[in-house]
Amino acid sequence: METSLRVGIGYDVHPLVKKRKLVIGGVEIAFNKGLDGWSDADVLTHAVIDALLGAAALGDIGGHFPPGEAQYKDISSLVLLKEVGDKLAAGSWRIVNIDVTIVAEEPKLAGYIEGMRQNLSRTLDVGVERVSVKASTTNGLGCIGKVRGVEAMAVALIEGKQ
Numbered sequence: 001m002e003t004s005l006r007v008g009i010g011y012d013v014h015p016l017v018k019k020r021k022l023v024i025g026g027v028e029i030a031f032n033k034g035l036d037g038w039s040d041a042d043v044l045t046h047a048v049i050d051a052l053l054g055a056a057a058l059g060d061i062g063g064h065f066p067p068g069e070a071q072y073k074d075i076s077s078l079v080l081l082k083e084v085g086d087k088l089a090a091g092s093w094r095i096v097n098i099d100v101t102i103v104a105e106e107p108k109l110a111g112y113i114e115g116m117r118q119n120l121s122r123t124l125d126v127g128v129e130r131v132s133v134k135a136s137t138t139n140g141l142g143c144i145g146k147v148r149g150v151e152a153m154a155v156a157l158i159e160g161k162q
């Protein structure tokens with residue numbers, strides 16, 4: 001059977017609020033606000049989850065991990081990512097690469113990017129050279145520019161014999 005390639009896209013936004021930890025790509029970042037959501041609201045990891053699920057046509061993050069369920073309250077999104085990685089492996093899918101862009105005006109993320117790549121790589125058991133994380137801003141435009149939230153988009157390529 002021929003190898004087949006599938007690509008998926010993921011997108012997520014969470015609001016920045018007081019009295020929440022800021023976790024992006026599984027890295028806790030020192031900042032005066034954090035992302036609000038039912039889980040740890042790790043916007044980057046959520047975008048990656050949706051890209052992987054999308055590539056395998058397995059639905060979306062809300063369908064697999066419904067917000068409002070007690071078991072997912074404040075859960076590390078890396079735990080959810082691991083489950084998704086396991087679902088793909090169970091379907092004999094292998095991750096070719098992942099590329100992510102985080103859009104945040106503040107805080108500056110450059111010092112945290114390597115840690116995010118390592119977390120995704122380790123959680124999904126895929127080489128870090130296949131995991132790209134980039135950070136951008138909106139140059140002050142819109143709600144992201146006003147530091148009211150953080151946005152992330154991701155693409156994932158997977159291969160299998162399906």
Ligand SMILES: [Zn+2]
Nearest residue numbers: 012041043046
């Ligand atoms: Zn989310």
